[in-house]
Amino acid sequence: MPRSYAQLKRRLVGRPIPSFAESRERLGKPTALAVLASDAISSTAYASEEILRVLVPVVALAALEDLIPIAIVVCVLLVVVISSYRQTIHAYPNGGGSYVVSRENLGVTPALVAGASLLVDYVLTAAVSVSAGVAAITSAYPALFAFRVEICVGFVALIAVGNLRGLRESGRLFAGPTFMYMLALGALIAAGLIRSYTGNLAPLPPNVGALAELTDNGSTLGMLTPFLLLRAFSSGAVALTGVEAISNGVPAFKKPESRNAATTLTWMGVILGVGFFGTALLAHRLQPTITPDETLLSILGRAVFGNGTPPYLILQFATFAILVLAANTAFADFPRLASIVARDGFLPRQFVSRGDRLVFSNGILMLAGLAIALLIVFRGDTSALIPLYAVGVFTGFTLSQTGMVRHHLKLKEPNWKRKAVVNGVGAVMTAVVLAVVVVSKFTIGAWVPVVMIPMVVLGFRMVSEHYRRVGEDLRPPVGYRPDVGGNSVVLLVGGVHRGTLDALAYARSLKPDHLHAVHVSVDPVATERVRREWDKRRPGFPLEVIPSPYRELTAPLLNHIEKIESRDHNGVTTVIIPDYVEAHWWDNMLHNQSALALSRRLRSRPRTVVVTVPVHAKSIRSQNAENAAATEGMDE
Structure with a gap:
């Protein structure tokens, strides 16, 4: 819940009441009459x-x-x-x-x-x-x-x-x-x-x-x-x-x-x-x-x-x-x-x-x-x-x-x-x-x-x-054992920055059978810059570039994920999306909402796990300030 919304809610409806206080909230006869x-x-x-x-x-x-x-x-x-x-x-x-x-x-x-x-x-x-x-x-x-x-x-x-x-x-x-x-x-x-x-x-x-x-x-x-x-x-x-x-x-x-x-x-x-x-x-x-x-x-x-x-x-x-x-x-x-x-x-x-x-x-x-x-x-x-x-x-x-x-x-x-x-x-x-x-x-x-x-x-x-249908769908049959199989991880790379590197570290921690870094190209110049930055980081595997002549993100990515699944023959595909998060909702409005839209589309795919790795601007700024202070101290 955004902080500003939570503060507004507290002013309007008051502080939360714990469950054990329910009896104190009951009504006497005169109040109940009203x-x-x-x-x-x-x-x-x-x-x-x-x-x-x-x-x-x-x-x-x-x-x-x-x-x-x-x-x-x-x-x-x-x-x-x-x-x-x-x-x-x-x-x-x-x-x-x-x-x-x-x-x-x-x-x-x-x-x-x-x-x-x-x-x-x-x-x-x-x-x-x-x-x-x-x-x-x-x-x-x-x-x-x-x-x-x-x-x-x-x-x-x-x-x-x-x-x-x-x-x-x-x-x-x-x-x-x-x-x-x-x-x-x-x-x-x-x-x-x-x-x-x-x-x-x-x-x-x-x-x-x-x-x-x-x-x-x-x-x-x-x-x-x-x-x-x-x-x-x-x-x-x-x-x-x-x-x-x-x-x-x-x-x-x-x-x-x-x-x-x-x-x-x-x-x-x-x-x-x-x-x-x-x-x-x-x-x-x-x-x-x-x-x-x-x-x-x-x-x-x-x-x-x-x-x-x-x-x-x-x-x-x-x-x-x-x-x-x-x-x-x-x-x-x-x-x-x-x-x-x-x-x-x-x-x-x-x-x-x-x-x-x-x-x-x-x-x-x-x-x-x-x-x-x-x-x-x-x-x-x-x-x-x-x-x-x-x-x-x-x-x-x-x-x-x-x-x-x-x-x-x-x-x-x-x-x-x-x-x-x-x-x-x-x-x-x-x-x-x-x-x-x-x-x-x-x-x-x-x-x-x-x-x-x-x-x-x-x-x-x-x-x-x-x-009733949901209950029947989720009821496990006798002797049911889930068959997860292997796991392919697809890392969405919009640019090579701090958020991408954090998401890459998380992707490696999953120890997947196959790890793919995917970039959807809507601008050849920007794509070439992303490719150079990726190679400079030497992650150990290539960046897969998907052309998008109609400047669309979702459809080309979904098609590419289907190709990956058919090639890897794995049971589950995990899609990792780096997401930049500002401290205030009005600042977030200035950023692309593609991560949210993509997550919604991917949720409809069977055997697909969507993971959003947030990069919090407030934490980054605080850490940068601490590093700057430490550097100034060393210089003195």
Whole structure:
């Protein structure tokens, strides 16, 4: 690793954490609530608004009458899902959520579907959370709206760096905004409902301009159909996204892990249910008109606290902060789930390893890249991303709860019948919601995850097949003994200098059966100079010159190596390449990169060993300085 890169990395992510300190990096319940539950809690900021964005364009402000019944159904579904995942936490304390539950009870294919659904959903979580958070700020400061994509990308990068610093440190960074949002939202709901029910806060007057814009410039309003209600419900059901995060991250908790995780999950469910239903009830009481360029929470905040007042600004900042940091849930769980899937051989093994700070760094970087790509493609528009959102999470819910039913039927633990009924009811309910989401939103974006999830599953299978083939290729047959045979060494000579002589000394130390010095000639004058210098050194064997009329290094050399192999009849050919290495990366850019390119080409040849002999400029200069000092001392 270049020194300058290592120094930059240390400044960004901190010093490495030893493996024995892993227990100190685990999360207590309050910190875990901020790290793993911020996604679910943050959905209270936009779930009610998404319901209205479906209904208002068709039935205008009459949509507010249907908000409460839909919110009640969503809350009932929340209770069932929370109850189910409490059981999952105790049954599978090593984490993994619906992926592990499906793998252990339903088989490989359902597990891969669950894993793909969750990984796709986490990418969407990161993108939606950040875009919704930036929307909260642009509602308060409209001048920033034109820069929303750039702001979104910047916050994704910031959250990625925070997570690369480690779980405990990211918890410290993100706990404050999470709890600030809980207090601000609680104050909004409490103050708004008290003022409304005591007659101190009247319903808001309709925003005629916004209504005209939302209802296609005042065209004839339509009828409220069952299909429309189902679509509105599926939009509100995004409130449940992130509920599974705690069951995926059980190993991140302090001991006793399962009990602490279950308690934190209950806290999250209560906060989410109260916040979501309270916001819906307040909207029903105040009759706000949603607008394309201002969030529902901002409208309610201005009505309750007053426009531009400190409480309103605190609410907007807290909403912005938790929505942006809700992406942290995805950054905590995507890498962990990817590591479990990779350990099973369905993702590249690079996702298994933890980085310097005991986090799955490769998973964090992958998630950041995918989320940034989504934000750029969809221009940071939350409403455009939301329809893509719920398919993955409800697929995971359904498979997880179905798997838990099988789990109870197999083990028949105490109270297994009651638990199986809870999971069975939950599986049916979430399956119905999944069907509603797919059907009602298919044409406006739900088709994307419907197509993407099978593609990801296919990718899993291809990775697994690759590792299976590699395992078969590398498995030695009974009685296998490698036949190395002889060894021919080919020394690449670009010029006769210190690096070439060091490489020649190394080549002799290998005691090869045949030693060849090869020079590729692209300039006859330079080649003649190299030949004279070689003969002057009297190495004991000739320099083989390969003409290259098209000034190419690799192809002529490869052809010559094939001739050497056929002539020497040896088993292995070792190619030695001298390489000049400067102390700084910017100095290395000034030198020819032919050694690197040649090494890559040679690696593809069977029974060929490539050895690069580095000549370090710093060591040479230091040695020259010492020799010069010694010479001056002798002269004195």
